[in-house]
Amino acid sequence: MYVAVKGGERAIRNAHALLDAERRGDPSTPALSLEQISEQFALAVDRVMTEGSIYDRELAALALKQARGDQVEAIFLLRAYRTTLPRLAVSEPIDTGSMRIQRRVSATYKDLPGGQVLGPTFDYTHRLLDFDLADPEAAPAPVESAENHADSLDGNVPRVIDILNHEGLIEEEEPDDPDRPVGDLTRQPLDFPAERDVRLQNLARGDEGFLLALGYSTQRGFGSTHPFAGEIRVGEVAVEIVPEELGFAIDIGDIQVTECQMINQFKGSATEAPKFTRGYGLTFGHCERKAMAMSLVDRALRAREFDEPVQAPARDEEFVLYHTDNVEASGFVQHLKLPHYVDFQGELGTVRHLRAEARRRKTEENES
Amino acid sequence: MTAAASPLAGYNFAYLDEQTKRMIRRAILKAVAVPGYQVPFGSREMPLPYGWGTGGIQVTASIIGRDDVLKVIDQGADDTTNAVSIRQFFARTAGVATTEHTPDASIIQTRHRIPETPLSDDQILVYQVPIPEPLRWIEPRETETRKMHALAEYGVMHVKLYEDIARFGQINTSYNYPVLVNHRYLMAPSPIPKFDNPKMNRMRALQLFGAGREKRIYAVPPFTRVESLDFEDYPFEVQHWDHVCALCGAADSYLDEVITDDHGGRMFICSDSDYCAGRRERGHVGPQETVRFGSDAAE
Numbered sequence: 001m002y003v004a005v006k007g008g009e010r011a012i013r014n015a016h017a018l019l020d021a022e023r024r025g026d027p028s029t030p031a032l033s034l035e036q037i038s039e040q041f042a043l044a045v046d047r048v049m050t051e052g053s054i055y056d057r058e059l060a061a062l063a064l065k066q067a068r069g070d071q072v073e074a075i076f077l078l079r080a081y082r083t084t085l086p087r088l089a090v091s092e093p094i095d096t097g098s099m100r101i102q103r104r105v106s107a108t109y110k111d112l113p114g115g116q117v118l119g120p121t122f123d124y125t126h127r128l129l130d131f132d133l134a135d136p137e138a139a140p141a142p143v144e145s146a147e148n149h150a151d152s153l154d155g156n157v158p159r160v161i162d163i164l165n166h167e168g169l170i171e172e173e174e175p176d177d178p179d180r181p182v183g184d185l186t187r188q189p190l191d192f193p194a195e196r197d198v199r200l201q202n203l204a205r206g207d208e209g210f211l212l213a214l215g216y217s218t219q220r221g222f223g224s225t226h227p228f229a230g231e232i233r234v235g236e237v238a239v240e241i242v243p244e245e246l247g248f249a250i251d252i253g254d255i256q257v258t259e260c261q262m263i264n265q266f267k268g269s270a271t272e273a274p275k276f277t278r279g280y281g282l283t284f285g286h287c288e289r290k291a292m293a294m295s296l297v298d299r300a301l302r303a304r305e306f307d308e309p310v311q312a313p314a315r316d317e318e319f320v321l322y323h324t325d326n327v328e329a330s331g332f333v334q335h336l337k338l339p340h341y342v343d344f345q346g347e348l349g350t351v352r353h354l355r356a357e358a359r360r361r362k363t364e365e366n367e368s
Numbered sequence: 369m370t371a372a373a374s375p376l377a378g379y380n381f382a383y384l385d386e387q388t389k390r391m392i393r394r395a396i397l398k399a400v401a402v403p404g405y406q407v408p409f410g411s412r413e414m415p416l417p418y419g420w421g422t423g424g425i426q427v428t429a430s431i432i433g434r435d436d437v438l439k440v441i442d443q444g445a446d447d448t449t450n451a452v453s454i455r456q457f458f459a460r461t462a463g464v465a466t467t468e469h470t471p472d473a474s475i476i477q478t479r480h481r482i483p484e485t486p487l488s489d490d491q492i493l494v495y496q497v498p499i500p501e502p503l504r505w506i507e508p509r510e511t512e513t514r515k516m517h518a519l520a521e522y523g524v525m526h527v528k529l530y531e532d533i534a535r536f537g538q539i540n541t542s543y544n545y546p547v548l549v550n551h552r553y554l555m556a557p558s559p560i561p562k563f564d565n566p567k568m569n570r571m572r573a574l575q576l577f578g579a580g581r582e583k584r585i586y587a588v589p590p591f592t593r594v595e596s597l598d599f600e601d602y603p604f605e606v607q608h609w610d611h612v613c614a615l616c617g618a619a620d621s622y623l624d625e626v627i628t629d630d631h632g633g634r635m636f637i638c639s640d641s642d643y644c645a646g647r648r649e650r651g652h653v654g655p656q657e658t659v660r661f662g663s664d665a666a667e
Contacts, residue, residue, distance in 0.1 A: 008452040080415040084379070189408040189583035192511050318509055328418050328581050335419025335498070338450055341624050342443045342480045342639055346542030346561045348625065349607055357537055 023068050037061040046256075046285025047071060051326065052078030053186070053205055054085075055255050055284050072207075076327045082186075089241040090182070092249055093175070096259045096282075097159055099235040103286075106160045107229040108263060114157030119234060120286075160231040161261045161278065170263065170276040194317055199301055204282060206324030208290040214314045215296035223312025225299045226265035227279065234258045234286050258283045262295035266306060277306065369472060372434065375463035382429040382462040388412055392430035392585070396576060399587035404549030405517070406500050411583040421454055422580030424477050424496035428458065431492065431576075432475060437465045439473035444481035444622065444639035451479070470642050480543075482564040484621045484643040487573035489590065495558045497579040500586060502546045502556040522554045525597060533602055542607065548595045549588055557594075563606045563622045568594040611636040616647035617654035633658045 024031065038045050038061040048060040052075040060078060067073035103119025106112060118124075132138045164170040176182070176197070183198035185205070190198070203211060218225050236256050240249040260281035268274035279299025281291035300314035301321075313319055323329065375381050384392070388410075395409035414422040432438065438458050442451035446468040454477060455466050467473050470485040479496040487493060503513045506524050516522070525546055532540045545562035549555045557565060558577060568575065568588060575588040588594060598604035612619045614635045621643055623636040635658055638644035 008447045008449040009456075012449055012452060012456075076417065079413040083413045084385075186413070187410045189410060191408070318511060322510075327413065331418025331420065331422075332498070332581055333419075334417065338420065338479075339443045339448050340480070340559075342561055342622065343543040343559050345623070345625055345639075346563075346607060350538075350540055350542045353538065354536055354540070 023066070032065055034058055034061040034065065037064055043286060044069075044071065046283070046287050047208060047290070048074045048078060049285055050283040050287050050290065051075045051205055051207065052082065054078050054082050072326050072330050076330070079327055089243065091252075092240040092242060094237045094239060094255075094257070096233065096237055096257065097157075097162070099157070099233060099237050099257075099259075100254075101157055101233060101235040102256075103234040104157060104231065105229075105233075106231045108160060108231075109163075112158075112160065112163065121288075157233075159233075159261065161263070164230075164263070164276060168275070171266075171278060173278060190321060192318055193304065194321055196298075196302070199317065199321060200280065200282075200298060202321045202324055203294045203297055206294070207326035207329065208287070208293070210324055210326070210329075211293040211297050212289060214300070214320060215293035218296050218300050218312065218314045223300050223303070223308075223315040225262075225277075225279065225296065227296055227299065228263045229292065230261040230263040230278075232258070232260045232288060232291065234288070256285050258285065258287050258291045260288075260291040260295040262292070262299055264299050269307060277302070369437065369465055369467040369469065370459065372465040373459070373463040376460045379461055381434075382432050382458065383415075384412065384426065384429045389430040392426055395585045396427065396430065396587065399576070399585050400574070400589050402553075403588055403592050404553030404555040404586060406579075406584040406586045408583055409585050411580045414580065416453070416457065418581040419498065420450060421477070421479055421496035423578030423582075423585070424479070424494050424580075425454060425457065425578070426580060427494050427576050427578035427585065428475060428477050429462075431494075432458065432462055432464060434462075434464065436474045437467050437472055439467050439470065439476045439642075440478075441476065441481060441483070441640075441642075442479040443624070444483070445641040447641060468642050469646075480559050480561075481622070481639060482560055482567045484618075484638070484640045485646075486567075487571060489572045491573040493571075493573050493575045495560075495575065495577045497556070497558045497577045497582075497584075500556055500577065500579040500582050500584040502544075502554050517553060520552065520554075522548075525554060526599075529597060530599070533599075539598075539602065545604075546597050548597060550592050551595075554597075555586065555588075555594075561607060561622055562596065562604075565594070565596045565604070566606065570594075609636060611659060612654060613638045613644060613647075614654045614656055614658075616644045616652045618644065618647055618652070628658050632661045634661060635659065 038057045041064065044064055045057055045060045048063055048071060049055055049057065052060065052063065059081065060074065063074035063077040066077060101117055103121060104114065104117045106116065161170060165172065183195060183201065185198060185201050190202070217223070234256070236254040238251045238254055240251050242249050262279035264277045264279055266275060266277040277299065279295040281294030281298065283291045297314055297320060300312070301317050303310050303315040308315065310316055380386065391410055395407045399405065399407045411423065412426060414425055416422055416425060428438070438455065439446065440451045440455040442448040445451065458464055459466055470476065470483045473491065475492050475494060476483065477494040477496065482493065501510070501513050503516055503525065506528060507513050507516065529539050532538065541562065543561045544556055544559040545565055547555050547557050547565060547568065557568060570591050570593065571588070572590055574590055577586045596604040609623050611623065613621060613623060615637050618638055621638045621640055624639045626635045626637055627633070628635050
């Protein structure tokens with residue numbers, strides 16, 4: 001006699017035990033410490049913090065370890081944890097103008113106050129596998145400490161965008177009314193048309209791969225924005241909050257961020273003289289590819305504001321903003337592996353019926 | 369039935385914090401007040417993936433109390449892996465009693481089915497919804513579909529159904545078949561088979577729908593009119609089978625097709641596992657037989 005499949009509970013328990021064992025791998029290999037992940041897979045940690053929306057290297061390292069190195073899964077873990085955290089305060093806007101610079105490059109000026117600082121970059125490495133790294137004892141050559149760079153910058157590193165601003169060549173960017181609450185997609189659902197604060201939050205949390213492809217598409221002509229990398233800077237900034245009982249700002253710590261200011265062409269309109277426009281990207285940690293892609297997409301999404309035709313995918317805010325989130329996307333794509341027996345049974349019935357109907361019609365045709 | 373226990377330490381009762389539950393309850397109240405209307409809500413990121421029922425889970429978490437008895441089904445069955453997982457989630461985080469027996473449950477969370485046993489006034493049915501927008505396949509833009517709902521501009525859906533009839537001689541939607549609620553809002557019943565649609569009409573239980581990823585909640589209050597769209601000359605019809613359940617002999621339940629060998633052997637059994645088990649307990653016996661389909665055998 002046929003017995004319906006049972007035992008989902010035991011199967012799940014066993015699957016979890018298997019997952020734990022696979023995660024650990026061969027027990028004769030030493031287990032990874034969170035410090036090792038955070039120090040040596042720093043860029044993986046940075047991406048997980050950025051898209052997971054929590055600045056905490058230790059938690060991000062733990063998430064990566066638990067997720068067996070799967071970034072989207074690690075981002076998901078961090079997001080789910082984030083939901084349970086209380087909101088103690090809203091910080092003041094960070095001031096990237098007073099960043100302790102670790103890297104700062106501009107593609108628009110050969111030299112500028114504060115100079116160009118390459119910092120730790122892959123940019124000019126030749127991508128040759130370094131077999132020396134296979135030796136766990138291999139130590140890098142000694143470097144001058146990062147502090148020396150910062151000193152040489154003299155604390156005077158104006159943003160390139162601000163330099164253009166002095167001449168009135170680029171659109172002004174006025175700070176928002178400080179009394180207007182900043183949108184928060186993790187508390188309020190997306191609504192259209194979306195304001196720029198919400199769009200930027202969406203992009204900052206958005207999937208790096210998706211933004212990279214969208215940004216790339218604008219460069220290839222699907223909604224071109226004629227970009228120049230005005231400035232990319234990486235470094236530490238102070239986070240300040242104003243506790244109600246104090247009434248003045250206090251510094252609660254430093255975070256590392258990557259900021260990209262993209263400068264884009266704008267022809268001008270009947271009412272406005274030609275000037276440059278801006279696209280903005282900001283990430284936690286050092287996520288340069290993401291920050292640059294984000295700034296391209298941010299600018300593309302401002303099409304409505306500049307009366308540009310909304311034809312290209314990157315300019316279509318409903319298309320972009322609804323599909324950036326990799327936790328949502330990963331969930332919905334992968335939910336297809338959940339049981340759909342019932343719906344599939346319905347479709348089986350429909351297709352059988354349609355085929356029978358088609359056969360009947362054909363027979364009738366042949367007979368007539 | 370599994371008895372109540374103390375909830376998981378370190379987390380609030382039923383996982384969500386009380387402020388979030390209040391926000392969701394407000395959305396539910398609005399949804400009940402405007403039957404079939406999709407209420408946007410601040411959906412939270414849950415510890416289960418989107419697509420696994422995060423909307424239904426948030427609705428259940430917001431309405432469940434210590435004395436509730438929870439039943440969770442997926443494809444009509446209590447023992448499918450995702451149903452087991454969600455039931456365990458609430459057993460852990462809320463410590464509530466759980467059951468597989470439909471009449472014993474005060475809250476039933478479901479994916480893709482409505483139980484065969486009719487529900488009563490003191491029960492709530494919570495649906496997990498992937499795409500809450502019934503017009504989404506016709507119009508991908510939310511900005512457009514919201515306008516269409518505001519103007520009750522649903523002709524396009526009738527055109528779609530008409531085109532099906534013109535091309536194939538029948539309406540080809542077998543699940544998630546669109547319904548009109550309270551003569552006003554077009555609503556997606558979630559991907560339940562159209563077989564279940566008539567059960568929604570004037571149901572005694574409150575029906576709540578949660579779409580987590582899409583951040584929408586909607587509702588059908590008890591005894592509300594729910595009509596499946598159709599035409600006078602092509603009235604709405606539900607699926608029917610040439611077979612009865614092989615296990616319990618039921619001729620009135622939705623059947624799953626189970627493949628028994630690689631020579632076209634099939635068995636048809638109840639998708640509602642509790643309904644089937646209940647019938648067998650009461651002594652009903654099905655034919656126990658395997659049905660054979662040749663290639664392209666007409667049904």
